[in-house]
Amino acid sequence: MVKVDGYEVPEGLYYSKEFAWIKIEGEKVRMGITDYAQKQLREIVYAELPEAGAEVKQNEPYGTVESVKAVSDLVAAVSGTVEEVNSEVQSRPELLNEDPFDRGWLIIVKPSNLQVELPNLMDFNQAVEWHKNQVQTK
Amino acid sequence: MAKRIIVIGANAAGVEAASAARKKDRTAEIILITQEKTAGYSRCGLPFVIGGQISSFNDLIVYPPAYFQMLKLTLKNETKVTAINTKEKTVTTADKAGSTETLPYDSLVIATGADAFMPPIKGREKQGILSLRSLEDGEKILQAVQNGAKSAVIMGAGLIGLETGVALIERGLKVTVVEMLPQILPQMLDADMAKLVQEHLQEKGMCILTSKTVEEFLGNDKVTAIMAGGERMEADLFISAFGVRANTKLAVDAGIPLGETRAIKTNARMETDVKDVYAIGDCAESLNLITHKPTCAQLGTIAVRQGKVAGKNAAGDYSLFTGVLASAVTRLFDVEAGVTGLTEAAAARAKIEVVTGVISSKTKADYYPTAKPIKVKLVVEKESQRIVGAQIIGGEEVTQRINALSFAIQKEMTVRELAKADTAYAPPLCETWEPMVLAAEMVLMKLR
Structure with a gap:
C-alpha cells in the first residue's frame, strides 16, 4: 500500500477515474470507493445502493453516497449483475470513512465483460500516478 | 426543477x-x-497563516x-x-x-x-496600502514580513485589523493600530468590555491609538507614512482594515x-x-x-x-433563512471575546431600552489552578425582560457560552428564566455558579 500525500492506494486493486476501486475475486468483482473519495466527502451519512439482481454498467451511476454537505454518484467501474450488497455500509455509512477498501466495500458484481472493460481501468502504478496528479492540482 | x-x-x-x-x-x-x-x-483563516499557526x-x-x-x-x-x-x-x-x-x-x-473599503483619504491611490480580504492579500502581507518588514500600522480596530495585528506581532513586528472611534471593536463590544480587550492587547505590546482619524497617506509613489489625528506615523507595512x-x-x-x-x-x-x-x-x-x-x-x-x-x-426546494443575530467570537492572544444579539450601544441606536448586568468570575473553580478570568455582560429589554444581547470576555470557554446565550435569545428567554436555569459544573471545568446565571441575577437586582 502506498500513501500519496496521505491518500491510501492499496495494491492488488484496479481503479477508475470516478474514484472507485475493484478487486477481482475469481469469477466475481468487489467494488468500493477510494480513500481519496471518502476524504473529499468527509463524514458520510448515507449510502444508497442497488439491490441484488440489478444491472450495473461501466461508467454509469449505480447509487449515491451522501455526506453532510456533499452528495456524489457511485459510478460503476465494470458492467455486470449485482450479486451482493454490503448491508453493513447501509446501516453504518461511516464505514466508508473508516475502512473504504475493506469493510467499506459496496457491491459484489458478476462481471459481464471484464476482459474488454478492464483495460479502461488503472492498475496500481497508474493509480498512484493519477493520485499524484490530483494532489498537485490543489 | x-x-x-x-x-x-x-x-x-x-x-x-x-x-x-x-x-x-x-x-x-x-x-x-x-x-x-x-x-x-x-x-477567516488568513490571519492564522500570517501569524504562523x-x-x-x-x-x-x-x-x-x-x-x-x-x-x-x-x-x-x-x-x-x-x-x-x-x-x-x-x-x-x-x-x-x-x-x-x-x-x-x-x-x-x-x-x-464584499470588498475592503477605502475612505476618501488624501493619497489613497499611492502604492503599498495592503488590505486583507483575499488569499493573494494574505500572500502579499506574509511576503512583506518575510522581506524584512519590522513595523506595521494597521488602520481600523475591528476584527480583521486586530487579528492581523496579533498575527504580525507573533511574527515579531512592532504594530500600531489606529482607530477613528473611541474604542476598539466598536461593532462587536460596548466600550466597557472593549476596554478589557484593549488592555490585554496593549500588555502584549500592541500600540493602540483610538479617536484618531487617518487624514493622509504620505510618500511619493509608495506610502512611507500616514498622518492620523495630527500625528505622523512611519512604518514598513500599511494595512487598511476600515471595514468591507x-x-x-x-x-x-x-x-x-x-x-x-x-x-x-x-x-x-x-x-x-x-x-x-x-x-x-x-x-x-x-x-x-x-x-x-x-x-x-x-x-x-x-x-x-x-x-x-x-x-x-x-434548485426548486423550499427553505427559509430565519434571520441574523450576528453572534461572533474571536481570539486575540490569550483573550477570547464574543457577542450575540445587541450591544448596549446597538440597543440604544434601535431605541430599545435595556438593563444590563455584568459579572466577573472564573472559568474553573476559583481554587483550581489555571482558572482564568471571565466577564459576562447581559443586555435585557426592560419591558419584556427578555435577553437581547450578551458579551463575554475570558481567557477560555467563551464560544459555547455565547452559543448558549444565542439560543436563549432566539427562544426569547427572559432574564428570570436564565437566573433559574440548570447548568453543569466540575472544579476543573466551571465555577459552581455559572457566570451566565450570575449575570442574570445582576440584572434582576437592577430590576428590583
Whole structure:
C-alpha cells in the first residue's frame, strides 16, 4: 500500500477515474470507493445502493453516497449483475470513512465483460500516478 | 426543477449554495464563477497563516478541485462576470484571456462578497496600502514580513485589523493600530468590555491609538507614512482594515434592488426582488432577529447558512433563512471575546431600552489552578425582560457560552428564566455558579 500525500492506494486493486476501486475475486468483482473519495466527502451519512439482481454498467451511476454537505454518484467501474450488497455500509455509512477498501466495500458484481472493460481501468502504478496528479492540482 | 444554476462567487456562501443545490438536484448543471484563482478557501483563516499557526495558505483550501469534480460542479475560476441580464436570464463572463461568453440560467445565486473599503483619504491611490480580504492579500502581507518588514500600522480596530495585528506581532513586528472611534471593536463590544480587550492587547505590546482619524497617506509613489489625528506615523507595512462594503455593482447594473444597508435586498428565501435571482453572504441584506431591521452582517456563519437556504431554493426546494443575530467570537492572544444579539450601544441606536448586568468570575473553580478570568455582560429589554444581547470576555470557554446565550435569545428567554436555569459544573471545568446565571441575577437586582 502506498500513501500519496496521505491518500491510501492499496495494491492488488484496479481503479477508475470516478474514484472507485475493484478487486477481482475469481469469477466475481468487489467494488468500493477510494480513500481519496471518502476524504473529499468527509463524514458520510448515507449510502444508497442497488439491490441484488440489478444491472450495473461501466461508467454509469449505480447509487449515491451522501455526506453532510456533499452528495456524489457511485459510478460503476465494470458492467455486470449485482450479486451482493454490503448491508453493513447501509446501516453504518461511516464505514466508508473508516475502512473504504475493506469493510467499506459496496457491491459484489458478476462481471459481464471484464476482459474488454478492464483495460479502461488503472492498475496500481497508474493509480498512484493519477493520485499524484490530483494532489498537485490543489 | 431548475436545469442550470449559476453561482457568482465560489467561497463560503457560493460553494455552500452549489452543494445544497446539488443535493437537491442531481442532474442540474451547476456552474460556479469566480474572479479569484483559488476557490473554496477560508478567508477567516488568513490571519492564522500570517501569524504562523497554520503553515501554508494552501491549508486554507476547504474545497479542493476534487470536491467540485465529485459533485459535478463546474468551476470557472479567474473568470469575471461582467453583466447580468435578468430579462433574458443570462450572465456574461470574461475569462483571463479576455474571451467573453453569455450563459443562460434558470436560477442565479449572487455571492459576490464584499470588498475592503477605502475612505476618501488624501493619497489613497499611492502604492503599498495592503488590505486583507483575499488569499493573494494574505500572500502579499506574509511576503512583506518575510522581506524584512519590522513595523506595521494597521488602520481600523475591528476584527480583521486586530487579528492581523496579533498575527504580525507573533511574527515579531512592532504594530500600531489606529482607530477613528473611541474604542476598539466598536461593532462587536460596548466600550466597557472593549476596554478589557484593549488592555490585554496593549500588555502584549500592541500600540493602540483610538479617536484618531487617518487624514493622509504620505510618500511619493509608495506610502512611507500616514498622518492620523495630527500625528505622523512611519512604518514598513500599511494595512487598511476600515471595514468591507458589499460588492453590489453587478446587481445594481442589472436593476436588482439594494436594501437600506446598501447590500442586496432579499426575502426569507434569500431571493432578491427579481424572481429566480438569489443573493447570499457578505453582499446580501437580511433581517436582525431582535430589531427586525435590515442588516448586512458579514460573517462566515451567516454566509454558509444563507448559502444552504438559497442553494435549496435555487434548485426548486423550499427553505427559509430565519434571520441574523450576528453572534461572533474571536481570539486575540490569550483573550477570547464574543457577542450575540445587541450591544448596549446597538440597543440604544434601535431605541430599545435595556438593563444590563455584568459579572466577573472564573472559568474553573476559583481554587483550581489555571482558572482564568471571565466577564459576562447581559443586555435585557426592560419591558419584556427578555435577553437581547450578551458579551463575554475570558481567557477560555467563551464560544459555547455565547452559543448558549444565542439560543436563549432566539427562544426569547427572559432574564428570570436564565437566573433559574440548570447548568453543569466540575472544579476543573466551571465555577459552581455559572457566570451566565450570575449575570442574570445582576440584572434582576437592577430590576428590583
